[in-house]
Amino acid sequence: MNYSKYFSDELISLKSQGLYRKFREINRNQVNFPKATERFEGKERAVEVWCSNDYLNLSQHPVVILKSLKVIKELGTGSGGTRNISGTSTYHADLERSLAEFHNKESSLLFPSAYTANQSTLWTLCKKLEGCEVYSDELNHASMIQGIKNANAKTHVFKHNDAEHLEELLKTSDANTPKLIVFESLYSMEGLRSPIRKIxxxxxxxxxxxxxxxxxxxxxxxPEGRGIAAEQNLSDDIDIINGTLSKAFGQMGGYIAADKDIIDFVRSFAPGFIFTSSANPSIAAASLEAIKLTKGSDLLRSNIKKNSDLIRKGLTEVNIPFLDNDSHIVPIHLYDPDLCRKASNMLIDDFGIYIQPVFFPTVPKGDERFRVTITPKHKAQDIKNFVKALDSVWTALDLKRSEKVLDADKENQVSKVSKIY
Ligand SMILES: Cc1ncc(COP(=O)(O)O)c(C=O)c1O
Structure with a gap:
């Protein structure tokens, strides 16, 4: 085989489909976020960030930064190994206790990322629970799909957020077969909640x-940012909760929280936990601070709600289509990777607005979009400027205007997504 030719042909094909990804070098300003600088063509230019998952700006919080620095000075930068071999510090253990308490569970287990936590936990459960069958929402994150697929578990994909379809699939199941229902509480590309209670x-x-x-x-x-299951008083009824340290908590890493035996089981059998080094203790310490701050951040949470509503109002006024929801995520669909990229380039070049185009495999082909996320540090004036810039780009590129993206579009999108499985 001509390996070089194979790799370069694949990349050429990706580029010809408009699906090749280029990264922008964005350095977020710790004091003035959402202000940032981009290194572009050898020069620095000022930009504003509209697509960060540092939802509460905790990665830049002075208390978190100080804690991180203090622990680096005390313990150093690395953890020294896997959890089994010298990689468990007091900060790791305290963080696991804190996360368990946060989700009202007996125990929790840290992983290098929520991706690994999903993939490795699901793989382990599917492999070890003999004959396990999985019932998985068709819009589940790639990390869950990978875990299930790699374990070769028999999988039933239910229509997105459709509890009736889930039940239809379960009706024909064997009562003696172990079963696992896998879903998300808030779908990140749509900002839509799942029917947790019904599930x-x-x-x-x-x-x-x-x-x-x-x-x-x-x-x-x-309450205190403990998640949607907690909001609905349902944490106790969910067997395993997965979460990340890298979005609202502003750090790095992922975890699961559950009964102590489930956690001990995963700790004992999951390769993605056993065979990888633990996080730097300073990350665990910073996460502990971030969790404390999160609990006291009701005001920030209500600002996020206010700000995302302001965005939706602004977009409605200028007839830019978006997927309506009541979350902090505002999806703006363009349905074309080239247009999405062009609009993104124009926004940064002409208005200093950084918003990354989202396309396949993150979303289905033909469903390309912007995924706007707002943080407490985005001000009302920033939002006005942002909507104005989008409006200008929509005019310049003659992009589709309408009121809102409604369910008809979603139906279409969902049927394309199921092919990912
Ligand atoms: C729904 C969902 N689960 C898991 C992950 C993985 O999280 P992490 O970035 O901590 O690996 C992501 C990443 O964006 C996600 O969107």
Whole structure:
């Protein structure tokens, strides 16, 4: 085989489909976020960030930074190994206790990322629970799909957020087969919530375990930011909750929280936990501070809500289509990778607005979009300027205007997504 030719042909093909990804070098300003600088063509230019998942700006919080520096000075920068071999510090252990308490569970387990937590936990459960069958929402994150697929578990994909379809699939299941229902509380590309209560009811009826990804809801929803399951008083009814330290908490890493035996089981059998070094203790210490700050951040959470509503109002006024929801995520669909990229380039070149185009495989082909995220540091005037800039770009590129992206578009999108499985 001519390997070089194969790799270069694949890249050429990706580019010809408009799906080749280029990274922008964005250095966020710790004091003045959303201001940042981009290194572009050898020069620095000022930009404003509109697509960060540092939802509460905690990665730049002075208390978190100080804690991080203090622990680096005390313990050094690396953890020294896997958790089994010298990689467990007091900060790791305290963080696991804190996360368990945060989700009202007996225990929790840290992973290098929520991706690994999803992939490795699901892989382990599917492999070890003999004959396990998985019921998975069709818009689940790639990390969950990878875990399930790699384990070769029999998988039933239910229509997005459709509890009736889930039950239809379960009706024909064997009562003796172990079952796992896998879903998210807030879907990150749409900002839509799942019907958690209904799914729990169904899970109980068919004796299935529930696995809930709360990556985009921890820190932002529920009492003290404890997530959507907590908001609905349902944490106790979910068997395993997955979360991240790298979005609202502003650090790096992921975790699961559950009963102590489930956590001990995953700790003992999951390769993605056993065979990888633990996070730098300073990250664990910073995460502990971030969790404390998150609990006291009701005002920030209400600012996020206010700000995202302002964006939606602004977009409605200028007839820019967006997917309506009540979350901190505002998806603006362009349905074309080239147009998405052109609009993104124009926004940064002409208006200093950085918003990354989102396309396949993050979203289905033909469903390219911007995914606007607002933080407490975005001001009302920033939002006005942002909407004005979008309006100008929409005019310059003659992009589709309408009121809102409605369910018809979603239907279409969902049927394309299921091919990812
Ligand atoms: C729903 C969902 N789950 C898991 C992850 C992985 O999170 P992490 O960045 O901590 O690996 C992501 C990443 O964006 C996500 O969107």
């Amino acid at each position: 729990i009811e169904i899970a109980k009826k068919y004796n299935a375990l529930t696995y809930l990804d709360e990556v985009h809801s921890v820190g932002l929803y529920g």
